[in-house]
Amino acid sequence: MEITMMVLSELVIPTLAAVLLALVPFAVRRTFAYFEKRFGIELDEKREYQLQEVLEGGILYAEQLAYKKAKAQEEKLSSDSKLSAAVDWAISEIKRRELDELGRERLVELIETKLRKLSAEEPEKLGGAVSQAEKE
Numbered sequence: 001m002e003i004t005m006m007v008l009s010e011l012v013i014p015t016l017a018a019v020l021l022a023l024v025p026f027a028v029r030r031t032f033a034y035f036e037k038r039f040g041i042e043l044d045e046k047r048e049y050q051l052q053e054v055l056e057g058g059i060l061y062a063e064q065l066a067y068k069k070a071k072a073q074e075e076k077l078s079s080d081s082k083l084s085a086a087v088d089w090a091i092s093e094i095k096r097r098e099l100d101e102l103g104r105e106r107l108v109e110l111i112e113t114k115l116r117k118l119s120a121e122e123p124e125k126l127g128g129a130v131s132q133a134e135k136e
Contacts, residue, residue, distance in 0.1 A: 047099065054093045055114040058086035086111050 062082040069077055077085070087107045094101060102110070 054090050058090035059115055061089040062086040
C-alpha cells in the first residue's frame with residue numbers, strides 16, 4: 001500500500017497535473033470560440049481590424065473608380081462623389097460581413113479620418129489603388 005501511495009504521489013499525480021495544465025490554454029481558446037460562435041460575441045480587436053479593412057477597401061474602391069473614369073475620359077469624379085462611393089461600398093461590405101451597422105454620417109467621419117491617416121502615413125497605399133486599376 002505504501003508503494004502505491006508513493007507512486008501516486010511522486011509520479012502519477014504530478015504527471016496528470018502537468019498534462020491538465022498543458023490543456024488549459026487549448027480549453028480556454030475553445031471556450032471563447034464556442035461563445036463567439038454561439039452568441040455572436042466578437043472580440044473588439046477582431047471587430048476593429050475588420051472595420052479598418054472595410055474603411056481602407058472603401059477608399060481604395062473609390063480611388064480605382066475615379067481612375068477608371070479618368071482613363072475612359074469620362075467626367076471626373078468630385079471628392080464628394082468619391083466619398084459617397086466609398087461610403088456606399090463600406091455599407092454593403094459591412095452588411096456582407098455581418099458587422100455592426102454604422103450610420104452613414106459616422107462612416108463618412110471614419111473614412112475621412114482614415115483617408116487623412118493614409119495620406120500622411122502610407123501614401124503608397126493610395127497610389128497602389130491607381131496601379132491596381134491600371135492593371136485591370
